[in-house]
Amino acid sequence: MYDVKIPVLIVGGGPVGLSTALFSGRRGVATMLLEKRDSTSMLPRAPGLQARTMELFRAAGLGKEIRALEKGNSHAYFEGGIIKVDTFxxxxxxxxxxxxxxxxxxxSPERVMGCGQDRYEKVLVAKAREYGADIRFNTKLVSFAADEEGVTAVAEESATGRRLTIRADYLVxxxxxxxxxRRALGVERVGRGTVFNALSIYFRAPELEKLLGxxxxxxxxxxxxGSLMGLSRLHGCDPWLAAPIYYPEKGEKAEDYTDERCVEIVRRAAGKDIDVEITAKVPWQGxxxxxxxxxxxRVFLAGDAAHVHPPAGG
Ligand SMILES: Cc1cc2nc3c(=O)[nH]c(=O)nc-3n(C[C@H](O)[C@H](O)[C@H](O)COP(=O)(O)OP(=O)(O)OC[C@H]3O[C@@H](n4cnc5c(N)ncnc54)[C@H](O)[C@@H]3O)c2cc1C
Structure with a gap:
């Protein structure tokens, strides 16, 4: 009746789902993880790993592997804090x-570390698999129903359209x-809601590194x-990540940010006519x-599914 029976079914292969698979496997709990994308994140996204996170990775036998992804001594970048200039x-x-x-x-024997999700998620996948996790990319959760003894879920493989019925003791x-x-459970969220709207612009600009010394x-x-643009230096500078804030209440939209406009924004912030190549643009809300x-x-919510916070200073 079921295609798969598993103690824990995890939906989502971001840092939190992958960590759940990793830490469960380390405790001898078998998991299956469904991720609808075809791979881990291609973008650096959240680039800061706190000391406590590093302690947990260290305990899971990953301290050296994750630390090896660091570019330079990123602790010094954290010590540099959040700064403001007219132009770079x-x-x-x-x-x-x-x-x-x-x-x-x-x-602690550990310290904060700058590293993008594009680098450390791959390490989490490999280690979680080593601990026995069944990680399925290109596979999305379609529906689920929970009862007193467990959860029955339906997943779909994007390549074949094949549907799987999975029975799990718990779903994360x-x-x-x-x-x-969360939406299927009817769980509401409370809080301030959207605090700001930003567009992450990923770009190459070799001269910017020279400018910032x-x-x-x-x-x-x-x-x-008069506008604010935040430039991150935590995950390295290839690509750079800059995030201008925009204001929908003034009629501004993410789509207004063409590549040409983004190049202009970066040049204006640099205060110099530097070469800029835009590699990706992603709108997001703080x-x-x-x-x-x-x-x-029997269903848990974890990570951004449970809570979201604006990243700066978080
Ligand atoms: C584009 C983008 C840029 C970001 N940039 C920054 C940043 O600069 N700084 C910062 O601090 N934070 C940033 N964040 C936030 C940060 O990436 C998240 O806080 C972090 O990834 C949360 O981890 P998570 O595992 O909880 O969720 P996510 O990383 O969002 O992972 C959830 C995963 O679930 C998968 N999924 C969703 N629905 C299904 C389904 N039905 N079936 C199977 N899989 C499913 C998604 O494909 C996704 O991979 C960014 C987020 C995004 C989306």
Whole structure:
């Protein structure tokens, strides 16, 4: 009757779903993970791993492998904090806006680390598989129904359209901010909602590295022209990530940001006519929302499915 029987079914192969598979496997709990995309994240996305996260990865036998992904000493970038300039050409006159609390080195063998999801998610997949996780890309959750003894879920493979019926003792919805699992459970979220709208622009600009020299920072805001653009230096600079804020209430839309406009924005923030090649653009919302519950019977919500926070200073 069932195609698969498994103790824990995880929906979502982002950092949280993959970590759930990894840590469950380490405890001898078998998992199956469904991820609708065909691979791990191609974009760096969230680039900061806290000391506590590093402690957990270390305990799972991954400390060295994840640390090996670090470019330079990223702790120094965290120490540089969040700064503000008129343009990046004026980096020597940067104003310090915020210093993060970095007590990792004094109370822990681990410390914060800058590394994009495009790099560390691959390591999580390999280790979770080593611990026995059955990770299926190109496979999405279609529906599920929970009862007192477990959960019956239907998944679909995108390549073949084949449907699988899966019986699990527990289901973990780690399916991101728009969580289908949370919506199917009817769980509401509370909080301030959307705080700002931003567009992540990923780009190559070799001259920008020269312009910034060895100035360390997590995020540098350029305030030229009355608009704010945050430049991240945590995951490295190939590609760079910059995120201008836009205002839908003023009629602005993510689609207004053509490649040409993004090049202009980066050049204006740089304060110099540098070469810029746009490699990707992704709109996102900084929001603060927490689900009213993280568990309904045998179904759990985890990660962005359970709570979202604006990233800066988080
Ligand atoms: C484009 C983008 C850029 C971001 N940039 C930043 C940043 O610069 N800084 C920062 O701090 N944070 C950033 N974030 C947020 C950060 O990436 C998330 O907080 C983090 O990835 C949350 O991890 P997660 O595992 O909970 O969810 P996610 O990483 O969102 O993973 C959820 C996964 O579930 C999968 N999924 C969803 N529905 C189904 C289904 N029905 N069946 C199977 N799979 C499904 C999705 O494909 C996805 O891979 C960004 C997020 C996005 C989307």
């Amino acid at each position: 050409s004026d980096i020597d006159n940067a104003e310090l806006l915020e210093s993060p609390s970095l007590d990792g080195p004094t109370v 919805g780690a399916d991101g901010a728009g969580s289908r699992v 060895d100035r360390k920072f997590i995020l540098c805001y350029a305030s030229v022209g 929001a603060q929302l927490v689900s009213e519950t993280f568990r309904v019977g």
